[in-house]
Amino acid sequence: MAKQKVAYVCSECGEDFSKWQGQCSNCGQWNTLSEVRLGAVNKRTATSGGYAGAAGEQAKVIDLAEVSLAETPRFSAGIGEFDRVLGGGMVPGSAILIGGHPGAGKSTLLLQTLCQLAQQMPALYVTGEESLQQVAMRAKRLGLPAQGLKMLAETSVERIMDFARELKPKILVVDSIQVVHTELIESAPGGVSQVRECAAMLTRFAKQTGTVLLLVGHVTKDGTLAGPKVLEHMIDASLLLEGDHDSRFRTLRGIKNRFGAVNELGVFAMMEQGLKEVKNPSSIFLQRTEQASPGSLVMVVWEGTRPLLVEIQALVDESHLSAPKRVAVGLEQNRLAMLLAVLHRHGGLHCGDQDVFANVVGGVRVTETSADLALLLAIVSSFRDQALPQDLVVFGEVGLSGEIRPVPSGQERIREAGKHGFKRAIVPAANVPKGGIEGMELVPVRFLSEALAAL
Structure with a gap:
C-alpha cells in the first residue's frame, strides 16, 4: 500500500508546508497550520483529459492568429x-x-x-x-x-x-x-x-x-x-x-x-x-435639502462604465484635543490627511487645530482620485461657514504641488451632471471640451488657488 502524503496548510493565507511549524513564514500568523492528508484521486471525479472551453472539447495547440474572435x-x-x-x-x-x-x-x-x-x-x-x-x-x-x-x-x-x-x-x-x-x-x-x-x-x-x-x-x-x-x-x-x-x-x-x-x-x-x-443611481444619492448648507457639494465619480453623481459632506470644527481627529467615511483616510497638507501649503488654510470629518452620502465608497478637489472645496466651505451653490458640481485630482490633474472620461462626467440640472462645474482645464457643454458654465482650473478663487 502506498504511503499517504501529509501537508500542513495555513488557515489564513493557504500556504502549505512539508512539516509543522508554530508560525506561518508567509503571513506571519501563529498556530494556523493544520494537517491535511492527501489521498488518491477519486475515480468518480477523474476526467478523460483537459478542458479547452465551455464545450468541454479536448485541448489542442493552435496558432494565436487562428483563434476565433467571435463574441462570447x-x-x-x-x-x-x-x-x-x-x-x-x-x-x-x-x-x-x-x-x-x-x-x-x-x-x-x-x-x-x-x-x-x-x-x-x-x-x-x-x-x-x-x-x-x-x-x-x-x-x-x-x-x-x-x-x-x-x-x-x-x-x-x-x-x-x-x-x-x-x-x-x-x-x-x-x-x-x-x-x-x-x-x-x-x-x-x-x-x-x-x-x-x-x-x-x-x-x-x-x-x-x-x-x-x-x-x-x-x-x-x-x-x-x-x-x-x-x-x-x-x-x-x-x-x-x-x-x-x-x-x-x-x-x-x-x-x-x-x-x-x-x-x-x-x-x-x-x-x-x-x-x-x-x-438611475444618481437620483437616489442626490436627495439633498432644499436649503444649501455649508460643507455640502456634489461630485462626479466614475464607476465601471458609467458616471455617478454623489454628494460629499465635510465638517470642520474646533478641536480640544492635542491631536485633532481626521475621520473619513467612504473615503481613504490617509488621502484626507494628505489633502489637508496640500490645502495648508498651497491654499493658505490651516486646519491643524481643527477636527475634520468627511462623509460620502448614501454609503458609497469612493476609491478613485477624482474626489480630491470636491473634498477640499467642501472642507473650505465648512471652515468658512459659507454654503456653495446647489447647481455646482466639482471633480478633479489634486497633486502634491497644488496642481489640478485631469481625470478619465471627463466629458462624460460633465454631460451626466448637465442631465441632472447642474448649471456650473469646476473641473480640470484638460477635461474641458473645446465646444463646451450647452447650458453649463465650465470653470477650468489648473491649480488649487484658481479653484479657491472660483468659489
Missing part, C-alpha cells in the same frame, strides 16, 4: 443591473463568486435570478445552509415563480456533481462554498484545503459541461472574501454585494471579471418583493 455567447440574468456588473450577461462555462456580509441579500438575489431563468432553461439551486422549506418560504414571500426550478439540499461536492450530470442544468448555484466538502480530504468544511479543492472540482465541471456556476462566499470581519486567495484566481468573476443593515440600498461591485469591466457597479433597493434594480 451570453444570456441575460433577467436583472439589468446584474447583467451590467457581469459585463453584459452570463457566459456559459463561467464560474462566478458572489460574496457579502450576512443579510446583504446574496441568497435573495440568486433565488430571484434562478426562478426567472428556470422558466427558460434547466436550473439547479443547491443549498447547504438552509433547508428546502426555508428556501420555498422565501420564494413564496417574494412572489417568485416556483415551477421549473430544481432544488437540492446537499453538502457533498461529489453528490452535487452526480445530480448535476443527471439533470444537465444550464445554470448551477451552490450556496455556499464554505459548507461544501469533498471525500478526498479529511478536514472540516470551510477549511483552506476543502474550499480550494471543492471550488476546483466545481469549476472544472462547469468548464467541461458549459454550465454557469454561481458560488456564494462568506466574508471576513474586514469585508474580504474568506478562504484561500487562490479561490479568487480559479473563478472568472468575483462580485461583492455591499450594504449597511440600516439602509435599503445595496451595491454589487465587480472585483474581478474576465468577461467585462472591473469595478463595475450595480445598485439595488431591498424591497418587500426582494432586490429591485435602481436604473
